[in-house]
Amino acid sequence: MITRWLEGVSCIDNFPDPEVELYFLNRGCWRRICGVGPHHHIRCTLLSQAFVNGAVHWFGCDKVAASDISILTFDMSSEVFCEMKLPTGLENEWVVAHLAVSVLRESLCPCHFDSLVSKVSIWVMKEYGVVQSRTKLFTFDLGSDFGGILGFRRNGDLLFLRKNRMFSINLESQQVKDLRIRKSGKLKSLYVDTYMESLVFL
Template structure:
């Protein structure tokens, strides 16, 4: 009877199914497999499906076994018992680093994670338990290297950007920057002209080098060593592949400001730590840009007052609460902080000391149409057995 269903009705049914069922339905027929793995269906499935607004995916390094792990945390968990999160099973991460205790995390975009180890890059979609291994980039020996992952709104394509070259401050000497972009749809790296637009006297922060992704661009915390002598935000548009500068509130953030970029409630935000003394962070303020590209729209959203030893902000929950990591010598505790009531709730999770990361868990079928653990094209055609 399914053969007689109008196509729009069939699509509506499929969009309402859980991901596990969609994967199983690929085996019904070749036509079903072709439909579910089509780029159009994968795109519409993400945009039309209700988001898992009460789930976060948290990455941490298990300090005892030296293995990186991923766990789902439910935001509406009212149990303050630190052992409660241990009852939630880990998401199985399919790889283990060959030379280090963990992979370096580039970041995530719409639930798609990017990790790397030296010249090896991995894209992993925990929603469908699938990953691909990217081919080696063209240039691998240039330093420093900065990385970012995001979604190109113009081409509906996920991309990984690598920025390398002479981008340290060297007086009036212009930077020599190379930018290479990997495209999921093309399956290859491409050296772009993006380095031509890299502004002089700008360096990306080494304290918070991880870029935030928002609306087709990635955003780095950076420093302006020119006349301004202040912190600044450097963006890279994944569509036109051009660098742009976003100024911060005048006089608020000098070169020594401890800031990082993030996304709060769909807006570009800054996580700004106050002065530290003996590893005690007195406070942390969160600024948001209310209007895209309008410097005067920067607004201090709230200030977090947690007089604790060694803590940092991991991200923001859907209910506008803040996810905080309290770091101790033998592990860390996840806390949910309510800026309005200033109440702190214990979310458990007491293992990792460093390298923690959190993002919203998203229903995303990206990579469903690709063989698992495949080395993409560009001088490499070898395929590995699926794990």
């Protein structure tokens, strides 16, 4: 299934309730979900999301208090939105662009970029849904030209942007490798996602 919602914008501090729809690959059609719209606004320019434990995860800010940021989840089975608190130490973070959410070895993995000191911190939720199980794995410096986190490879290496090019870093040795994949000038021109084979169309 694919999730999408449309948001109307009347002013910066007033986001109307979105229309939420699911696309079913086996049926080839969209179905609108009524009365379950999220209470958060997701910045469409960030496009940081993760699918783990049967739910999609994004970072979002409260529609009334834009500085109130949390992890928004949508369970594909129950079709219900929920939210998770930020990891300890990020409660005062108010810039959504400094945050990313990904999956590391089937565990939810929030990431944070501190622009003041050019450092990236990575947490992992060892037991899904249990806030106390989140621990900080690594903190390292990727330089002032760091352009954003893209996700993780199957071997655990972190993929990120630097000067419009994709790099990987081994979290243990912190060895950086240029993957020679270049991003175009457009903001949304480069994505990373998990490829999974499916027989749904056969």
